[in-house]
Amino acid sequence: MKLHYLGVALFGAALSLTGTSLPSAAQELYRWVDEDGKVHFGDRPPAEVQAKSIKAQLKPVNGAAPTRREDFPDLDREKKIEQEYQAKKRAQHSRSEQQxxxxxxxxxxxxxxxxxxxxxxxxxxxxxxxxxxxxxxxxxxxxxxxxxxxx
Missing domain, CATH: 1.10.287 (Helix Hairpins)
Structure with a gap:
């Protein structure tokens, strides 16, 4: 039973490392127990047993929440710094010119x-x-x- 969990975990990790995503038809994941009591997981439920969809219980493999605009560094920061520097330089030049x-x-x-x-x-x-x-x-x-x- 633990090997099945490990297999699913390794499969998910392999997909996340390669950057591959599952096709839209494989976005469902099912769990079922066979006649021997073993738990299985798959993207298609078998016809002979009743399978339960566990999609709602799983988090996406590469499912980081989208970041908001303010989470990114200020893209105009370098431009603002340069503008401030030029303004200070002009003010200093103006003072020295007045002197x-x-x-x-x-x-x-x-x-x-x-x-x-x-x-x-x-x-x-x-x-x-x-x-x-x-x-x-x-x-x-x-x-x-x-x-x-x-x-």
Whole structure:
């Protein structure tokens, strides 16, 4: 009797490993007991004995419940990550561009100041001037900075 169960189990396992499914006519499975008391299983009941269908009692061999859409990983996740990365990159570029424009405007303002009479006031309120050579040197530095920042 145990051999019959084992045979049915092995048959089912072999079908599941090969990916083969039973034809639609063989979707029924019957159980019957012969005159010697042995239990048999088959896809067609014998004519001489009364067989009972056990299809409702069995689970499908490859019968995993169909998965729902939310059970799958987010297929657009990689696309969303790339979009977020590009948005952050654009925002960072925008901030650095704004900083560059601010530095450019500041350098131009300082150069304009250096082109006139230049003097400095210290913390005590005393005025001090710079030499013409220092003024020209500072102006060159600012012009180079303007070329670099302002394009």
């Amino acid at each position: 560059r424009r601010t530095a450019c405007a500041q350098a131009r303002k300082q150069l304009k100041i250096l082109q006139g009479r230049v003097y400095f006031v210290d913390e005590a309120g005393n005025e001090s001037t710079i030499s013409e050579r220092q003024r020209v040197e500072e102006a060159r530095k600012l012009e180079a900075q303007i070329r670099q920042l302002c394009g």
